[in-house]
Amino acid sequence: MSVSTAAGRMEAWSFPPRIDASYIPPNDQRYWHPVRETMPPDERDAAIAVRLREVMRHAYKSSAFYKKKWDDAGIDPESIRSLEDFERVPVVTKAELRASQAAHEPYGDYLCVPESEIHHIHGTSGTTGKPTAFAIGRNDWQTIGENHARILWGMGFRPGDTIFFGAIFSLYLGSWGAMSGAERMKARSFPFGAGAQGMTARAAQWLAMVKPAGFYGTPSYALRLAEVAREEGYDPRAFGLRTLFFSGEPGASIPSVRDRIENEFGARVIDTGTMAEMTPFMSAAGSAESHEGMLLWQDMVYHEVCDPATYARVPYGEQGTPVYTHLERTSQPMIRLLSNDLTHWVMEENPCGRTYPRLPKGVHGRIDDMFQIRGENVYPSEIDNVCNAIAGYGGEHRIHISRAQTMDELLVRAEYDATVAAGGDAAIAAFRRTLGDQLRKVLGVGANVEPVPPNTYERTDFKARRVVDDRDLYGQVYQSTHPH
Numbered sequence: 031m032s033v034s035t036a037a038g039r040m041e042a043w044s045f046p047p048r049i050d051a052s053y054i055p056p057n058d059q060r061y062w063h064p065v066r067e068t069m070p071p072d073e074r075d076a077a078i079a080v081r082l083r084e085v086m087r088h089a090y091k092s093s094a095f096y097k098k099k100w101d102d103a104g105i106d107p108e109s110i111r112s113l114e115d116f117e118r119v120p121v122v123t124k125a126e127l128r129a130s131q132a133a134h135e136p137y138g139d140y141l142c143v144p145e146s147e148i149h150h151i152h153g154t155s156g157t158t159g160k161p162t163a164f165a166i167g168r169n170d171w172q173t174i175g176e177n178h179a180r181i182l183w184g185m186g187f188r189p190g191d192t193i194f195f196g197a198i199f200s201l202y203l204g205s206w207g208a209m210s211g212a213e214r215m216k217a218r219s220f221p222f223g224a225g226a227q228g229m230t231a232r233a234a235q236w237l238a239m240v241k242p243a244g245f246y247g248t249p250s251y252a253l254r255l256a257e258v259a260r261e262e263g264y265d266p267r268a269f270g271l272r273t274l275f276f277s278g279e280p281g282a283s284i285p286s287v288r289d290r291i292e293n294e295f296g297a298r299v300i301d302t303g304t305m306a307e308m309t310p311f312m313s314a315a316g317s318a319e320s321h322e323g324m325l326l327w328q329d330m331v332y333h334e335v336c337d338p339a340t341y342a343r344v345p346y347g348e349q350g351t352p353v354y355t356h357l358e359r360t361s362q363p364m365i366r367l368l369s370n371d372l373t374h375w376v377m378e379e380n381p382c383g384r385t386y387p388r389l390p391k392g393v394h395g396r397i398d399d400m401f402q403i404r405g406e407n408v409y410p411s412e413i414d415n416v417c418n419a420i421a422g423y424g425g426e427h428r429i430h431i432s433r434a435q436t437m438d439e440l441l442v443r444a445e446y447d448a449t450v451a452a453g454g455d456a457a458i459a460a461f462r463r464t465l466g467d468q469l470r471k472v473l474g475v476g477a478n479v480e481p482v483p484p485n486t487y488e489r490t491d492f493k494a495r496r497v498v499d500d501r502d503l504y505g506q507v508y509q510s511t512h513p514h
């Protein structure tokens with residue numbers, strides 16, 4: 031089948047996208063766009079190759095950033111004819127975006143639409159350094175709503191369902207982006223938010239009153255919400271939630287964390303999320319039937335999992351770093367944005383029938399967050415998985431990495447729960463032993479374990495930061511005591 035026929039068969043797939051805002055599938059239809067979602071992957075890939083060229087053409091002619099970048103690399107958008115050709119296109123780093131915005135305030139020289147077309151401004155929530163601004167065009171906001179509606183539909187949401195957004199509404203694109211999909215599919219949105227003092231107790235009160243079908247937030251916050259709800263006398267299972275979907279951090283694809291949340295709320299957990307720059311960031315997402323890990327909805331955003339050194343795609347089954355390309359954004363389109371996260375991908379039959387590749391264990395974490403203990407690579411998410419699976423775990427922990435002489439040392443400080451506390455020293459010692467044994471088994475190296483009382487650590491309304499890396503401190507001390 032020729033590319034144009036394949037592309038022609040894909041419902042309303044063009045660049046720039048043309049959207050029929052009145053379209054909603056019948057309630058019993060599994061797919062929003064049956065052809066796009068279930069077509070043979072090679073036909074989709076052929077159509078994506080055409081689309082990549084169109085997006086590149088748009089970026090090349092409307093942005094000095096991409097023109098210079100590709101001219102310098104000797105890349106002509108017209109020469110990109112296949113997915114293999116596309117791997118020659120240099121990746122874009124977040125540092126380049128920051129530099130572009132510093133030189134061309136506030137949106138950078140990769141805006142690609144007139145400023146008058148900007149519909150939403152968002153930004154990075156980082157508290158250090160200069161923030162990055164996200165400018166989203168009016169048409170793009172509509173496309174984002176359309177894309178997220180498709181994904182929420184795939185998760186099993188339908189018009190009339192109430193979805194509670196328990197995440198910060200301000201700079202953070204997560205809440206706004208997810209809600210745009212709920213609005214598009216005519217669900218009932220409850221933009222409750224998060225982050226203000228006393229808001230979690232009130233969230234429990236409202237959830238008990240409104241009984242929504244869906245909840246959106248971060249996995250860390252859902253666990254905190256369950257704790258606070260119980261303290262306030264609510265049973266989170268009585269909220270009647272059907273599905274909680276999460277983005278922003280690993281958790282929803284960490285088996286023991288997912289199980290913990292599913293047990294707390296008596297509801298299904300679905301993972302989603304790429305990066306704010308990549309909004310529609312839900313283009314990696316689980317579906318109602320394929321709820322483990324995330325499907326890569328390749329016709330919205332083209333996801334590659336690449337070798338972190340060469341940025342060429344790794345074969346299915348292997349590990350690499352996600353590199354993302356917008357296929358439907360005209361404002362600030364990201365073309366090969368490097369995530370610096372780590373994941374592995376597979377191409378298998380999906381229970382939902384969609385023919386997308388999948389990240390069976392979601393996104394494992396940031397490459398920077400990985401550390402080495404006696405030659406073994408260790409991910410914070412593996413430690414999260416062990417802690418959450420241990421009976422008597424109190425809900426929070428911290429991972430300390432330090433350097434004693436020349437070797438890195440790992441110390442896990444983990445809260446025990448009230449039951450362990452009631453059992454006294456013997457129960458605490460048993461908790462320490464079990465956690466130590468499990469960590470050794472899973473990580474392949476020993477870790478020091480220090481049990482700490484319930485509620486030692488602050489909970490978060492947003493993304494958890496559990497790693498305390500003291501090696502820099504060691505480095506500074508080392509350098510000051512070993513002048514060269």
Ligand code: 8LH
Pocket residue numbers: 203204276277278279280281301302303304305306307311369371392393394395396
């Ligand atoms: C994840 C996940 C996930 C994000 N599993 N790690 O929430 C989605 C968007 C809006 C977001 O959080 O964007 P932001 O603030 O730019 O952060 C992106 C990073 O967050 C990403 O590179 C990952 O390291 C992490 N992340 N969703 C695991 N489902």
